[in-house]
Amino acid sequence: ELKVEQNPLFLSMQEGKNYTIYCNYSTTSDRLYWYRQDPGKSLESLFVLLSNGAVKQEGRLMASLDTKARLSTLHITAAVHDLSATYFCACRGDKLIFGTGTRLQVFP
């Protein structure tokens, strides 16, 4: 059964700093999604990664996919407070399996 693990679970970082969230999955898949969830809110799609080596960027966030390593990363550049949220990766087999989520808090 497909399993998806994220780390870290919690991330507290200072504004202006860089950091990476990691997403490992257990079986072959070439469909990887990143979502953002603000407290008490819905899930918002950030990135869709569909092939090995795929890289997508939006503002201060950049996501990549390495299907051979079964690893996706979400890199945060020069963090700002507005990025504070919970970030989920999700991997698609016969259904969408979500990672445990990374709760990101950016402080001044």
Added chain:
Amino acid sequence: DTAVSQTPKYLVTQMGNDKSIKCEQNLGHDTMYWYKQDSKKFLKIMFSYNNKELIINETVPNRFSPKSPDKAHLNLHINSLELGDSAVYFCASSQAGTGYNQPQHFGDGTRLSIL
């Protein structure tokens, strides 16, 4: 225009009661889902319907019964509610076929609290 809408947003009820959550999408998608998010924010699929047909039915107590009257609606009925049912329930939709790889669109969630 709300793409995926759920009602109610909040549901507070007593153990043993029966309740329903409704979901509607206006995106023209043909696949709809129910997810449960627990207190630790862990998100897990419960059911999936494609064109009114059940295609995913996870290990969920049979007290939970989804119903899809048409491809734009997927409702969730829960019988004999238990304390462990307290969670946030999300409805989502996506497109099959050429839109298969596109992300799922989520509703705002229904926060169910069992007293």
